[in-house]
Amino acid sequence: xxxxxxxxxxxxxxxxxxxxxxxxxxxxxxxxxxxxxxxxxxxxxxxxxxxxxxxxxxxxxxxxxxxxxxxxxxxxxxxxxxxxxxxxxxxxxxxxxxxxxxxxxxxxxxxxxxxxxxxxxxxxxxxxxxxxxxxxxxxxxxxxxxxxxxxxxxxxxxxxxxxxxxxxxxxxxxxxxxxxxxxxxxxxxxxxxxxxxxxxx
Amino acid sequence: xxxxxxxxxxxxxxxxxxxxxxxxxxxxxxxxxxxxxxxxxxxxxxxxxxxxxxxxxxxxxxxxxxxxxxxxxxxxxxxxxxxxxxxxxxxxxxxxxxxxxxxxxxxxxxxxxxxxxxxxxxxxxxxxxxxxxxxxxxxxxxxxxxxxxxxxxxxxxxxxxxxxxxxxxxxxxxxxxxxxxxxxxxxxxxxxxxxxxxxxx
DNA sequence: TAAGTTAGTTATCACTTACTAACTAACGGC
DNA sequence: GCCGTTAGTTAGTAAGTGATAACTAACTTA
Numbered sequence: 001x002x003x004x005x006x007x008x009x010x011x012x013x014x015x016x017x018x019x020x021x022x023x024x025x026x027x028x029x030x031x032x033x034x035x036x037x038x039x040x041x042x043x044x045x046x047x048x049x050x051x052x053x054x055x056x057x058x059x060x061x062x063x064x065x066x067x068x069x070x071x072x073x074x075x076x077x078x079x080x081x082x083x084x085x086x087x088x089x090x091x092x093x094x095x096x097x098x099x100x101x102x103x104x105x106x107x108x109x110x111x112x113x114x115x116x117x118x119x120x121x122x123x124x125x126x127x128x129x130x131x132x133x134x135x136x137x138x139x140x141x142x143x144x145x146x147x148x149x150x151x152x153x154x155x156x157x158x159x160x161x162x163x164x165x166x167x168x169x170x171x172x173x174x175x176x177x178x179x180x181x182x183x184x185x186x187x188x189x190x191x192x193x194x195x196x197x198x199x200x201x
Numbered sequence: 202x203x204x205x206x207x208x209x210x211x212x213x214x215x216x217x218x219x220x221x222x223x224x225x226x227x228x229x230x231x232x233x234x235x236x237x238x239x240x241x242x243x244x245x246x247x248x249x250x251x252x253x254x255x256x257x258x259x260x261x262x263x264x265x266x267x268x269x270x271x272x273x274x275x276x277x278x279x280x281x282x283x284x285x286x287x288x289x290x291x292x293x294x295x296x297x298x299x300x301x302x303x304x305x306x307x308x309x310x311x312x313x314x315x316x317x318x319x320x321x322x323x324x325x326x327x328x329x330x331x332x333x334x335x336x337x338x339x340x341x342x343x344x345x346x347x348x349x350x351x352x353x354x355x356x357x358x359x360x361x362x363x364x365x366x367x368x369x370x371x372x373x374x375x376x377x378x379x380x381x382x383x384x385x386x387x388x389x390x391x392x393x394x395x396x397x398x399x400x401x402x
Numbered sequence: 403t404a405a406g407t408t409a410g411t412t413a414t415c416a417c418t419t420a421c422t423a424a425c426t427a428a429c430g431g432c
Numbered sequence: 433g434c435c436g437t438t439a440g441t442t443a444g445t446a447a448g449t450g451a452t453a454a455c456t457a458a459c460t461t462a
Contacts (some may be wrong), residue, residue, distance in 0.1 A: 024314070082396070106369075146396060189359045191396050192348065194350070195393060
């Protein structure tokens with residue numbers, strides 16, 4: 001019968017949900033599939049989460065927690081502003097690589113339509129990521145590392161867009177390239193800019 | 202009874218599918234919902250498409266056709282390389298704005314898991330968009346508009362990533378900003394680069 | 403205008419879904 | 433070693449799913 005402590009089981013279910021969401025898609029994932037993955041009957045899941053939506057709620061909370069804790073570590077290890085940007089991007093992309101359901105999750109109606117609160121959670125996360133990036137950029141502008149005429153908020157959106165875009169392309173392409181490396185390469189191009197010197201000034 | 206010509210009805214069904222996919226999500230959309238939108242009973246849909254998957258196939262083909270036809274027009278009207286990049290981005294984002302189901306569609310398992318051929322269609326589209334962008338960039342490098350040390354293929358991926366990323370953020374944020382304008386703003390930042398002159402050389 | 407074609411209908415099937423009720427057996431404190 | 437708690441089971445329900453079969457009525461054309 002292999003009973004387990006409820007906390008442990010909850011974590012196991014959340015993990016299984018993320019793994020299965022990656023395999024079959026968040027909106028197609030049934031409680032029964034999660035249960036099978038965990039090695040338990042379907043109604044057992046409802047002993048730990050009152051409804052499917054509550055399970056998704058918990059999954060979202062878990063992902064959000066992981067995201068936020070990773071940023072702090074990324075900032076701590078670097079001092080050069082460009083390196084801090086790189087570290088933040090790497091941290092974010094590494095998390096996506098280890099939880100590859102995230103991009104699909106963001107577009108799932110399970111979270112979008114069914115769960116107003118969770119939607120706000122994710123928007124809040126994005127906002128905080130923007131603020132962290134904007135802070136790094138503002139420092140770098142002051143210290144002369146970045147262009148003096150740069151709008152730090154807008155530039156932060158550039159970096160966010162780059163992160164989300166490359167994660168999206170990585171997903172769509174069947175994960176056919178090294179996500180973290182590609183992200184770094186793109187960031188390098190953006191740091192330099194596309195225009196020849198003296199053209200856009 | 203209001204019968205309609207089959208071609209007309211097919212187009213109507215595809216349109217309704219795209220609209221409903223945006224509202225309820227591609228993976229949650231049932232044939233019955235599409236039928237109701239069209240104003241017809243559920244089995245009538247199967248008179249025009251042999252299966253649900255065939256319907257999605259047709260939807261994908263429609264979207265792909267729209268995408269490709271828009272690029273040609275964008276290139277024709279401009280001569281300056283930077284303007285061509287802007288025009289391509291605007292064209293792509295305008296299409297996403299008019300068919301807002303596209304981002305969610307790309308992540309739907311309906312298309313990913315259920316439909317191998319359609320997946321290849323979309324990857325092919327992305328590849329061709331990359332090639333168009335890379336061509337513009339290569340021309341611009343030769344003519345001195347872009348940095349001589351720029352890798353045109355990599356820079357093309359930067360622009361693609363920017364397009365997909367901003368479309369994604371627009372979707373997630375509840376379409377709370379002007380997609381086309383924001384895309385242009387981000388492209389402008391990328392054209393200039395982030396680094397101060399002389400820092401990254 | 404009669405006849406064939408076809409866009410539509412109603413009725414139904416087999417299956418999956420989230421969820422519930424009632425029961426069972428493992429664990430932990432005493 | 434007893435007993436309450438609780439993680440788990442089996443059995444079942446109501447609603448929704450994609451799809452099919454058989455029929456009907458509107459267009460098309462000879």
